[in-house]
Amino acid sequence: MATKVKLLGFWSSPPVFRVVWALKLKGVEFENIEEDIFNKSTRLLELNLVHKKVPVLVHDGKVIVDSFVILEYIDVTWQHDPLLPQDPYERAMARFWAKFAYEKLLESAYKAMWSKGEEKQKAMKEAIESLEKIEELRGKNFIGGNSIGYLDLAIGWISYWLPVWEEADGSMRILDSQKFPAIAEWSTKFLKHPVIKENLPPRDKTLAYFHKRAEEIYADFCASEN
Amino acid sequence: MATKVKLLGFWSSPPVFRVVWALKLKGVEFENIEEDIFNKSTRLLELNLVHKKVPVLVHDGKVIVDSFVILEYIDVTWQHDPLLPQDPYERAMARFWAKFAYEKLLESAYKAMWSKGEEKQKAMKEAIESLEKIEELRGKNFIGGNSIGYLDLAIGWISYWLPVWEEADGSMRILDSQKFPAIAEWSTKFLKHPVIKENLPPRDKTLAYFHKRAEEIYADFCASEN
Structure with missing residues (x-):
């Protein structure tokens, strides 16, 4: 019996694409269900009772949430073309x-986008310091090894969303290719991979979306400060 | 050749005990190196270049940091008596x-300890809401299965540190055994397990330490607010 895989996602979300890429790399067929994250469906709220966020993977009725937990699940459920290295x-x-890129870089880079003044300078500095650590991982074709793996998918957003x-x-200004040549080289290779290239949100629409989001988040932030 | 395992730790740290318990459950011999986290050694700073925190596991010269990453490493390196369930x-x-207990419960419970006033009430409320979700996991002997596993080690601090x-x-007031009977039952069983019972910091010393820490963190917080 063929298994049934559904993915609840959102068109511009980096964590959702992390899962899309993993499924596509493994050749797993799935039904993509677009959610409106600003007007969440009963389906999403019921499936992800704890965090109420996308991505949500539903595999033969089993519900898995959190993009990193989903990546691990995918890797052990469809074991061909492993994402994680075999060596412990x-x-x-x-x-x-x-985890480092998620906890240290993503948060500061996102804040650098929507904040202003001193706060923006501080967030940019933190993001650059985190990128410096990631730059030191250079030396392999792809950061996680010679083919696209778990770490590449985890930090894949750096190649596409960060410039946007x-x-x-x-x-x-965070991504300076002079300062981060290894990341720049990795980004180019990553974005050229057929599975990645064919599974990215349209650039213009993504740009317009985040331009609007940055203004909205900053307005909310100012309102909450008063 | 026997492998060589060293653990850089701190006597009252829940993440360090998570690793101690895992090594003891697996029967892995290791050298325990006590660090002074208020006056970090060159050894710690050089081994954990990124976060500069304990625990740090050194196995045959390989350095692994972050207690959850270490648990996964231990489980795949010494495969007998698995910590993680086999089913994907x-x-x-x-x-x-x-991850939920770490991101949602630990932070709010710790803040509830050192904060005061409205902030304390808010942190207590958040911690209780997170515990309610964990309470719903009841139904198994130990939360992660019938023997102590990854999840029990991850949330083990609830049984000992939270009451302290x-x-x-x-x-x-967070842990109400009337309100959380499953967590109370699990705590009792967890603390009775020989490996856990024999590997806990002395209660009086731990109590005095956190009493002092709560005051220090609150004083720092007030100073940073002014």
Whole structure:
């Protein structure tokens, strides 16, 4: 019996694409269900009772949430073309850097996009310091190994969303290819991979979306400060 | 050749005990190196270049940091008596709830200990709401299965440190055994397990330590607000 896989997602969400890429790399067929994250469906709220966020993977009725937990689930459920390295130490490193990029870089880079003044400068500085650590991982074809793996998918947003956020904001400067040649080289390779290239949100629409989001988040932030 | 395992830790740290318990459950011999986290050694700073925190596991010269990444490393390196469930979906659930308890419960419970006034009430409310979700996991002997596993080790601090934090503070009330009977039953069983029972910090010393820490963190917080 063929298994049934559904993915509840959102068209411009980096964590959702992380899962889309993993499923496509493994050749797993799935039904893509677009959610409106600003007007969440009963389906999403019922399936993800805890965080109420996309992505949500539904596999033969089993519900898995959190993009990193989903990646691990996919890798052990469809074991061909493994995403995580087989060596225990290499696995640990992939998990560590994925978590680092999520906890340290993503948050500060996103804040650098929507904030202003001193706050923006501070967030940009933190993001650049985190990128410096990731730059030091250079030396392999793809950061996680010679083919696209768990770590590449985890930090894949750096190659596409980060330049979009810089452009959406206008004054945010984080990704300097002179300063981060290894990341620049990895980004180019990553975006050329057929599975990645064919599964990205349209650039213009993404740019317009984050330009608007940055203004909305900043307005909310100012309102909450008063 | 026997492998060489060292653990850089700190006597009252829940994430360090998570790793100690895992190594002891697996029967892995290791050298315990006590660090002074208020006056970090060159050794710690050089080994954990990124976060500069304990625990740090050194296995045959390989350095692994972050207690959850270390647990996964231990489980795949010494495969007998597995910590993570074998079923992919159960594995995903163990990882999800471990992350949830770390991101949602630990932070609010710790803040409830050192904060005061409205901030304390808010942190207590958040911690209680997170515990309610964990309470719903009841139904198994140990939360992660019938023997101590990954999830039990991840949330083990609830059984020992959380009551200590409540006592250290005096007015913090989170763990109500009437309201959380499954967690209370699990805590009792968890603390009776020989490996756990024999590997806990002395209660009086831990109580005094966190009483002092709560005051110090609150003083720092007030200073940073002015």
